[in-house]
Amino acid sequence: MSTATSPIESVLVENRVFPPPAGFSAKAAVSGMDQYQALCTEAEKDYQGYWARLARENVVWTKPFTQVLDDSNAPFFRWFADGELNASANCLDRHIGTPVEHKTAIIFEADDGQVTKVTYRELLERVSQFANALKAHGVQKGDRVLIYMPMTIEGVVAMQACARIGATHSVVFGGFSAKAVQERIVDVGASVVVTANYQMRGGKELPLKAIVDEALALGGCEGVRHVFVYERTPTACAMVAGRDKTFGEVLQGQSTECAPVAVEAEHPLFILYTSGSTGKPKGVQHATGGYMLWARQTVNWTFDLKDSDVFWCTADIGWITGHTYVAYGPLAAGATQIVFEGVPTYPNAGRFWQMIERHGCTIFYTAPTAIRSLIKAADSDEKVHPKNWNLSSLRLLGSVGEPINPEAWMWYHKHVGGERCPIVDTFWQTENGGHMITPLPGATPLVPGSCTLPLPGIAAAIVDEAGNDMPDGAGGILVVKKPWPSMIRTIWGDPERFKKSYFPEELKGYYLAGDGAVRSADRGYFRITGRIDDVLNVSGHRMGTMEIESALVAKTDLVAEAAVVGRPDDLTGEAICAFVVLKRGRPHGEEAKQIAKELRDWVAKEIGPIAKPKDIRFGENLPKTRSGKIMRRLLRSLAKGEAITQDTSTLENPAILEQLADTH
Numbered sequence: 001m002s003t004a005t006s007p008i009e010s011v012l013v014e015n016r017v018f019p020p021p022a023g024f025s026a027k028a029a030v031s032g033m034d035q036y037q038a039l040c041t042e043a044e045k046d047y048q049g050y051w052a053r054l055a056r057e058n059v060v061w062t063k064p065f066t067q068v069l070d071d072s073n074a075p076f077f078r079w080f081a082d083g084e085l086n087a088s089a090n091c092l093d094r095h096i097g098t099p100v101e102h103k104t105a106i107i108f109e110a111d112d113g114q115v116t117k118v119t120y121r122e123l124l125e126r127v128s129q130f131a132n133a134l135k136a137h138g139v140q141k142g143d144r145v146l147i148y149m150p151m152t153i154e155g156v157v158a159m160q161a162c163a164r165i166g167a168t169h170s171v172v173f174g175g176f177s178a179k180a181v182q183e184r185i186v187d188v189g190a191s192v193v194v195t196a197n198y199q200m201r202g203g204k205e206l207p208l209k210a211i212v213d214e215a216l217a218l219g220g221c222e223g224v225r226h227v228f229v230y231e232r233t234p235t236a237c238a239m240v241a242g243r244d245k246t247f248g249e250v251l252q253g254q255s256t257e258c259a260p261v262a263v264e265a266e267h268p269l270f271i272l273y274t275s276g277s278t279g280k281p282k283g284v285q286h287a288t289g290g291y292m293l294w295a296r297q298t299v300n301w302t303f304d305l306k307d308s309d310v311f312w313c314t315a316d317i318g319w320i321t322g323h324t325y326v327a328y329g330p331l332a333a334g335a336t337q338i339v340f341e342g343v344p345t346y347p348n349a350g351r352f353w354q355m356i357e358r359h360g361c362t363i364f365y366t367a368p369t370a371i372r373s374l375i376k377a378a379d380s381d382e383k384v385h386p387k388n389w390n391l392s393s394l395r396l397l398g399s400v401g402e403p404i405n406p407e408a409w410m411w412y413h414k415h416v417g418g419e420r421c422p423i424v425d426t427f428w429q430t431e432n433g434g435h436m437i438t439p440l441p442g443a444t445p446l447v448p449g450s451c452t453l454p455l456p457g458i459a460a461a462i463v464d465e466a467g468n469d470m471p472d473g474a475g476g477i478l479v480v481k482k483p484w485p486s487m488i489r490t491i492w493g494d495p496e497r498f499k500k501s502y503f504p505e506e507l508k509g510y511y512l513a514g515d516g517a518v519r520s521a522d523r524g525y526f527r528i529t530g531r532i533d534d535v536l537n538v539s540g541h542r543m544g545t546m547e548i549e550s551a552l553v554a555k556t557d558l559v560a561e562a563a564v565v566g567r568p569d570d571l572t573g574e575a576i577c578a579f580v581v582l583k584r585g586r587p588h589g590e591e592a593k594q595i596a597k598e599l600r601d602w603v604a605k606e607i608g609p610i611a612k613p614k615d616i617r618f619g620e621n622l623p624k625t626r627s628g629k630i631m632r633r634l635l636r637s638l639a640k641g642e643a644i645t646q647d648t649s650t651l652e653n654p655a656i657l658e659q660l661a662d663t664h
């Protein structure tokens, strides 16, 4: 092993500590480590009593629960099961008659800079009207609605409207392909699709409805009775008579009042697809009660939300972060939030900073990838450096989706946070519903690159492969030892896969996160070392290597075999590297370049542009053991450009290593 200090190792010796600013702590929801500790102790002493208290404080129940945790059918845990509530009423109706009613709920900034604002009252009316339109088209409690929308107020309205009538939404990120949309429509059994004619990103008008049409034509989507089309731009799109209707048409004549439907706490609020290590993406199913509890509680704790804050989470509603910290949490907490349609680099890489200044943003929550790309842009062009804008409104920064490297953390702290804003590095997953391991800004001393400590009640731990605790300082597998309210309930339609993926028998019934982690010897702080399964994290997006492999081999005229691994990338965290064996033999020079392009475009069509391999390398074969197993460890070394030091004696054909090291 090399003795040079790699970026990962430099974190191990990270000794910069940033205590919470005194002024911040004084007014914080959780002020000082004693308060944090007191909450942890409360949860330890009476686990169910603790969660029951939070559930009563955070959630508006139409029928109070009497049961807290039902673990009789573990790992299919149920929380607050005899209680009833409505998620949309928890985000909107609860504010009516309070000063929040006429407060701005959403400040929407379009790609072209146009701003639209809605108050809580107005949002409630729009959600109610949309809910009535869904009802008028036969959507009932328990039906699934697929949402394929740009970042807009209308996207949030569609989600909230589903929740209002007890329909389960499944949002698909607008960057996914027709094939990905079709697979999700089929798996979830959607009866209605909500989309837009186009989306505006970076000054470009990109089709959405046409992709839905293509998806529906791929077959298996006969259950889709209606497609609602939001006319985001004046450009026309093809409409199928009887099936497709514009928002204008479906909302016409609908009342702006719609009584929220009370649902059982365990009723599925949404299903969100995410990549796993095997097979097709998994439909992560979340329950209404526990999820709403954690969405609101974490907004209050982690973001220390105050009435005067202007909150901005830059995540798209197509991801879990956009669910919990755009569509539900901030609304449940009565926040004013910014929703942004565009991209951080248009019209230039100063867009985020300009928007923070323009809207007086106080809490800013984004992904390390975005920060790293904006650092790079600011380094090469002074004009887009954050120093050109007045960012003094900011009081708190957040990071999510992937490990933040200490260098990026320091830049964010200095140049965006003016050295006065705490940074909450929030670790969590689609399956978790909300934050799991994160600093509390008024309590936790920060260490760059560390997500610090679990939230009170979250029994995160690091264990070995048999579920035994690892000592601090030694790395291991990240698990959660006890169920918590906002956890995944099952994989839609595949309970066996749910059990196998998250509660493997050898781990003593602990929840397996799929990440590796290490706790620091001095503070017991967690640092996430990355996925331990075949899931890659590219720009904060989860991609399964098998998913990309299946997409590649589906190009049956060209590809005989493919293996995909990740390699570290300065900008995107990880980059996708594909090793491909063609049916026609190994290509060279221009031909190799041209086929690599063809394969990249193919993957974009099969999954979406985010899944395009950065590197494609061709060989006559893949490195395999004599029993025919692909040696992925070797491929990972090749992808990194490392010299092969592993034992290759079991390799069938050592000569191909040289071929695969060639990036053509």
Ligand code: WTA
Binding pocket: 274, 319, 320, 321, 399, 400, 401, 402, 403, 404, 425, 426, 427, 428, 429, 430, 431, 451, 513, 514, 515, 528, 530, 531, 537, 540, 541, 542
């Ligand atoms: C990674 C996103 C380090 C991790 C909310 C996890 C992180 C996966 C962090 C989940 C963080 C997320 N530090 N790694 N603060 N946050 N991850 O489901 O590998 O899209 O398993 O949820 O992102 O990604 P997902």
